[in-house]
Amino acid sequence: MIKKRGVQEINFWTSFFSLDNIPGSVPIRPISAYTEYNINKKKQVIILRPVSNQSELLDAVASEEPQVQAVSAFTVSTQIMIHHSMTLSGLSGDKPLSLYKDASFPSSMFHVAEGGSLTLQDITLDGQKKLHSCKDPANRPLILVSGGTLRLKSGAVLQDNVSYTEGGGVCFSWNSSHANEFLMTDNAQICGCSSRICGGAVMAAAGHPKDYFSIQGSSLIAHNTAAHGAGIYLRSYKKQIGSTLTISGSASIENNTALGFGGGINFSGFREDQGSASALTVSGKVRISKNSASYGGGIFFHASNDEDQLDILDGAIFHENSAQENGGGLCLVSDTGASVTLSTSSVCKNNSGRKGGGLFFRNTSVDAPIRLALMNAVITSNQASSCGGGIAFLTGRSEFFFHVTDSRISGNSSASDGAGIFLRSYGTGSMNVSQTDLSQNTSGKYGGGLSFHSEAEDKTNSLSLSSTIFQHNQAESGGGLFLHSEKGSLDTNLFDCIVEENTALSENGGGILSKGPDNIVSLRGTTVISQNLAMKEGTGVYLGNGSSLVLDGGQNLYDSIFLQDKSSLLYLQTALHPNACIHLEASGYIAPDKQKAPVTIGASVSGYFGLQPSDVEKFRMPSHGFHGWEFSLNSDRTLILLAPAHYKIRYENLMGAGNPNPVSYTADSPDLVLNPPGNLPGTSFLGWYDDPFNGEQIEIIPHGSTEHHTLYARWKPETTGSNTVSTSRKRFPLSLLKRNS
Numbered sequence: 001m002i003k004k005r006g007v008q009e010i011n012f013w014t015s016f017f018s019l020d021n022i023p024g025s026v027p028i029r030p031i032s033a034y035t036e037y038n039i040n041k042k043k044q045v046i047i048l049r050p051v052s053n054q055s056e057l058l059d060a061v062a063s064e065e066p067q068v069q070a071v072s073a074f075t076v077s078t079q080i081m082i083h084h085s086m087t088l089s090g091l092s093g094d095k096p097l098s099l100y101k102d103a104s105f106p107s108s109m110f111h112v113a114e115g116g117s118l119t120l121q122d123i124t125l126d127g128q129k130k131l132h133s134c135k136d137p138a139n140r141p142l143i144l145v146s147g148g149t150l151r152l153k154s155g156a157v158l159q160d161n162v163s164y165t166e167g168g169g170v171c172f173s174w175n176s177s178h179a180n181e182f183l184m185t186d187n188a189q190i191c192g193c194s195s196r197i198c199g200g201a202v203m204a205a206a207g208h209p210k211d212y213f214s215i216q217g218s219s220l221i222a223h224n225t226a227a228h229g230a231g232i233y234l235r236s237y238k239k240q241i242g243s244t245l246t247i248s249g250s251a252s253i254e255n256n257t258a259l260g261f262g263g264g265i266n267f268s269g270f271r272e273d274q275g276s277a278s279a280l281t282v283s284g285k286v287r288i289s290k291n292s293a294s295y296g297g298g299i300f301f302h303a304s305n306d307e308d309q310l311d312i313l314d315g316a317i318f319h320e321n322s323a324q325e326n327g328g329g330l331c332l333v334s335d336t337g338a339s340v341t342l343s344t345s346s347v348c349k350n351n352s353g354r355k356g357g358g359l360f361f362r363n364t365s366v367d368a369p370i371r372l373a374l375m376n377a378v379i380t381s382n383q384a385s386s387c388g389g390g391i392a393f394l395t396g397r398s399e400f401f402f403h404v405t406d407s408r409i410s411g412n413s414s415a416s417d418g419a420g421i422f423l424r425s426y427g428t429g430s431m432n433v434s435q436t437d438l439s440q441n442t443s444g445k446y447g448g449g450l451s452f453h454s455e456a457e458d459k460t461n462s463l464s465l466s467s468t469i470f471q472h473n474q475a476e477s478g479g480g481l482f483l484h485s486e487k488g489s490l491d492t493n494l495f496d497c498i499v500e501e502n503t504a505l506s507e508n509g510g511g512i513l514s515k516g517p518d519n520i521v522s523l524r525g526t527t528v529i530s531q532n533l534a535m536k537e538g539t540g541v542y543l544g545n546g547s548s549l550v551l552d553g554g555q556n557l558y559d560s561i562f563l564q565d566k567s568s569l570l571y572l573q574t575a576l577h578p579n580a581c582i583h584l585e586a587s588g589y590i591a592p593d594k595q596k597a598p599v600t601i602g603a604s605v606s607g608y609f610g611l612q613p614s615d616v617e618k619f620r621m622p623s624h625g626f627h628g629w630e631f632s633l634n635s636d637r638t639l640i641l642l643a644p645a646h647y648k649i650r651y652e653n654l655m656g657a658g659n660p661n662p663v664s665y666t667a668d669s670p671d672l673v674l675n676p677p678g679n680l681p682g683t684s685f686l687g688w689y690d691d692p693f694n695g696e697q698i699e700i701i702p703h704g705s706t707e708h709h710t711l712y713a714r715w716k717p718e719t720t721g722s723n724t725v726s727t728s729r730k731r732f733p734l735s736l737l738k739r740n741s
Contacts, residue, residue: 048089054078061086070097070123076109077102082116082148089155090123096155098124103131106138108171112148115178120156120188127161127193134162134194141167141203142193147178152219154186158201161193166233167203168193168224174207174237181210185217185249193224198266199233200224200256206236206243206278213244219251221264229266229300230256231291234280236269242276242305243269250285256292261331262300263291263321269304274336277307282316282345288329289319296331296360297321297350303338306368310338316345318358326392327360328352328382334361337368337398346378347390355422356392357412358382369399369429377407379420387451388422389414389441397456400429407436409449417482418451419443420473428459428488432466439471446513447482448473448502454516457487466495470502470511478513479503479532483547485516496525499540503533509542510534511559517546522573528556537585538562550605554580554618563601565589570602570640572611576618586622590642592629594668598643601631610637628667628706644668649701650710652692655680657713665701672701674711683715 048069051057054076060068064084071091076099090097101109109125112118125142132139142161143150150170152158158169165171169190172180182204184190190201197203201224204213213234215221221231231253236243245267247253253264265288269278280301282288288298298321301310310332312318318329328350332340340361347358358379363370372393379390389412393402402423409420419441423431431452438449449470454461463483470480479502483490492514499511510532514521521541523529529540540559543549546567551557555577562585563569570582584590590599601619604611611633619631621642630645644666651659658678665672676685687697688711698711 070099073098073100075100075102077105079107080110082110082112082118083114085117087119087121088123089121092122092155096122096124096157098126101125101127101132101142101161103128106132106136106140108140108142108144110143112143112145112150114147114175117149117151118143119151119153121153122155124157124159126159129160129162129192129194132162134164134196137164139164141169141171141195143170144173145170145180145182146173147175147180147208149181150183152184152188152190154188156188158190159192163193163195166195166197167199168195168226169201170203171199172202172204172213174205174211176207176238179208179210179212180204182213184215184219187218187220189220189222190224191220191222195226198226198228200226200230200258202232203229204232204234206234206241207238209241211241211244213246215247215251216249217251218249221253222255224256226258228258228260229262230258230293231264233262233266235267235271236275236278239270239273239275241270242278243267244279246281246283247286248281248284250287252287252289254287254289254291258293261293261295263293263297263323264288265299266296267299268302269308271302271304274305277305277309279309279311281311281313283311283313284315286316287319289317289321292322294324296327297323297352298329299331300327301330301332303332303334304336306337306365308334308338310340312342312345314344318345318347319349321350323352325354326352327356328384329358331356331360332362334363334365334370336365337363337370339371341373341375342377343373343375344377346380347382348378349381351383352385354386355384355388357384357389357414359391360388361392362394363396363398363400365396365398367398369401370395371401372403374404374407377404379407379409379412381411383412384414387414387417389419389443391421392418393421393423395423395425395427395429397427399427400425402429402431404433404436406434410437410439410441413442415444417443417446417453419447419475420449422447422451424453424455425461426455428456428461430462430464432464433468434466435468437469437471439469439473441473443475445476446484447478448475449480451478451482452484452490454485454488454490459488461488461490463490463492464495465493465497468497470497470499473502474505477504477507478509479505479511479534481512482509483512483514483516483519483521485519489518489520490516491520493522493524494527497527499527499529499532501531504535504538506535508534508536508562509538511540513538513542513544514547515544517567519547520550521547522550522552523554523557524552526556528558530556530558532559537587539585543568551576551582553577554582557582559583560585562587563589566600569600571605572602572608572615573605574608575612576615580618581620582618583620584622586625590622592625594644594666598641600639601642602640603638611640612637616640627704645706647706648708651677651713652710653713653715655683655713655715665705667704667706669703671703674699674701677713680715682718684718686714686716688712689714
């Protein structure tokens with residue numbers, strides 16, 4: 001049986017043949033690595049073939065040695081072709097041994113081709129960047145792979161190389177006959193490499209159905225530069241072939257800089273036409289940090305198939321990446337839809353010069369949907385100079401599905417809209433957020449926690465929020481939520497949510513601002529609107545341009561509501577809760593103008609037949625200017641009205657005499673001077689009294705009075721001389737006739 005042996009066994013044989021193991025012998029010089037190699041070769045034991053220079057390495061490759069060990073550092077001045085399976089290692093130790101690209105040699109040090117395989121371990125390939133002009137068009141990557149396998153294992157380092165073409169460290173050229181395979185694992189590194197075009201560390205062109213690219217362990221890709229994809233650039237160049245990249249373990253991609261797209265990673269399938277599906281998976285404690293680009297500081301993903309998939313899972317971290325334009329942490333642009341899952345991962349302290357400080361998504365397809373799911377995600381302390389400090393989602397004209405659950409989106413900021421989340425849709429779709437905390441986000445314009453813009457003509461988008469907290473958010477308008485539509489509509493439902501202590505710093509809508517024709521905001525379950533602030537109108541909820549508010553109980557609506565015009569109303573889904581108290585703010589519509597009265601405040605929705613007087617009792621009018629106004633129901637109990645109250649005046653004991661006085665008045669009525677009734681033969685009218693027997697005489701009802709009155713006419717019989725005029729034809733209660741003195 002042939003037995004494989006490694007470096008440890010070389011050390012064993014060296015010590016075995018040393019003089020220390022032969023009693024009484026005279027010390028001799030230890031056996032050399034080459035002698036040991038030849039001894040073991042005769043014994044048919046496969047061990048490491050030692051090489052100390054380029055010539056010996058070329059001989060080992062020509063002999064198709066499977067295990068080669070560099071025992072000293074040397075330079076490489078020619079390209080070494082690998083067509084067989086070979087492992088090249090250095091001497092293990094604290095400082096790995098290095099092979100250097102010669103100053104006169106610009107091409108690749110190794111070329112793995114046509115089924116060949118190269119594994120590097122405990123060795124450094126150094127491109128000596130300082131000795132090669134970045135303007136030299138002959139510069140190439142350290143390793144070129146065209147239909148072969150490259151494995152970078154423990155102690156393997158590719159560093160300081162400059163390439164005029166693709167791939168500063170490694171370039172995988174697609175091959176239709178042989179698959180490319182890349183495995184980077186353990187603590188392997190690619191650092192300080194650059195490409196004038198793409199793939200500062202790694203450029204991979206997918207073109208075979210079995211192409212495989214994986215980065216695992218504690219691998220490090222750092223301080224690389226390129227025009228696009230400074231860390232990794234992976235793209236399909238064959239329509240039938242998708243791209244697949246897996247990054248897992250505790251790998252780090254950090255401090256890479258791209259001028260264009262993808263500081264850490266630039267990933268896409270076949271772009272020229274819809275090809276096969278592609279997938280990028282980032283899982284485990286992967287750290288993508290401090291990378292920068294114009295678009296997609298951490299990752300740029302160009303989706304070109306509606307089944308393209310991006311998965312960020314199990315503890316991945318996007319931290320302190322930056323983009324001059326969109327997507328500080330991640331930028332995904334789709335021509336044909338895509339699916340994105342971000343689970344149990346965090347996106348923190350990223351920034352962008354425009355939209356999407358943390359995450360940016362845009363779909364330009366008109367028919368393929370985009371699906372985005374965030375689960376147990378943490379999106380915190382990201383910043384955007386325009387919209388979407390945490391997340392910016394531009395859904396385009398196609399359908400979209402956006403689900404967020406058990407997540408925290410907090411401490412983000414944007415100079416414009418949607419510090420936590422910004423979403424704009426020209427199509428139709430649904431956004432569902434549950435058990436999520438959107439707190440302490442600060443927007444320079446609209447929507448501190450969430451800004452949702454529905455721009456689709458004649459289409460309805462839906463927003464469902466359940467068990468979600470909007471707290472301590474700030475914006476110019478819509479401190480907690482800003483809901484806006486131009487031509488279509490937005491149907492928003494809050495189930496058991498908390499909208500509390502949010503602030504509209506200079507405009508309207510401390511808790512919620514909703515504007516747009518046919519926009520509907522429904523407060524359901526135990527939803528709380530409390531302790532919000534607005535510099536102008538709508539402390540709790542601001543409704544404008546046709547927006548309406550549906551109340552299902554309304555027991556936890558502690559802040560006031562602003563109705564901008566007659567197209568914005570309140571609707572009752574069910575009878576109001578006994579503890580409900582609905583406060584209204586004054587507006588141009590809700591104004592103490594009796595010429596516009598009555599003002600319609602609310603109505604019942606279908607299914608709730610017949611508003612009740614108990615519903616009316618729960619409403620509270622604005623605090624100023626509405627003295628003498630009241631809420632009431634219309635005749636068929638379908639509307640809640642606000643109008644000046646009409647106070648009744650009832651006149652008693654007229655004895656058939658005519659009454660010229662009004663039977664009602666309002667608080668706005670001028671002083672009402674009471675006139676005497678018509679003549680009653682045989683009597684004199686003494687005045688109007690507020691009591692049938694005693695009481696006070698009432699001559700005037702002053703302006704501003706707000707009570708009902710019952711007034712009693714008081715008479716006395718007329719006398720002529722010593723005879724009293726007969727009153728036998730009229731029967732007067734004796735108590736109402738004043739006796740003659």
